[in-house]
Amino acid sequence: MxxxxxxxxxxxxxxxxxxxxxxxxxxxxxxxxxxxxxxxxxxxxxxxxxxxxFRNPKRVTPLNKNTIIAPVDGKVVVIEEVEEPEYFKGKRLQVSIFMSPINVHVTRYAMSGVVKYSKYHPGKYLVAWHPKASTENERTTIVLENTTFGEVLYRQIAGALAKRIVNYAKVGEKVIQGTDAGFIKFGSRVDLFLPIGTKLNVKLGDKVKGGVQVVAEK
Structure with a gap:
């Protein structure tokens, strides 16, 4: 069904x-x-x-404190070390996943932990793969923390068609890996910012499955 x-x-x-x-x-x-x-x-x-x-297929997440799972379905379009200016203000490993309109658009928590930061930013609606989309488009920034990875940031980014980002993360809330973290309506992207040196299990061009596929591990 x-x-x-x-x-x-x-x-x-x-x-x-x-x-x-x-x-x-x-x-x-x-x-x-x-x-x-x-x-x-x-x-x-x-x-x-x-x-x-708007389909929301049931996903069974293999809970593991030593892994980061894909927060969304889509294609890996960026893997690079960058300066993250909003929260860390330092170097991080960025992994970006682009969602086309035919992908499932549910956002899921990439790891279990505590929500340390959650902020909405109004902005533009550049195409989601545009280099400036991460800092200029409508977006939400969420930081999760656990004892394995420390702090991990993920950012929901609106695309040219996306006109509303839904974010369920609340500061201080304990969340479980793979559970529903929000939704982006009509085309979008999610950026993950991981600690430098994190071992990745994906490469550019890979298609990933949200809530199931491991993208990084300790």
């Missing part, structure tokens, strides 16, 4: 109602049979896209 994320319930309901209205109106007001069918197929296709975007 297909599961949908709670952040999509309202949009799915609206899309479903509008789809029914559109199909009925096409039947009533368009006299050319093939055009009626074409419009109805287009409407159903749009509804299917909405449904698949």
């Amino acid at each position: 297909i599961r949908f994320h709670k952040e999509g319930y309202k949009i799915i309901t609206i899309a479903f109602v509008l789809s029914i209205i559109g199909i009925l109106l096409a039947e009533k007001f368009i006299e050319i049979d093939w055009l009626v069918k074409a419009v109805q197929v287009f409407i159903l296709g749009f509804l299917i896209i909405i449904l698949q975007f």
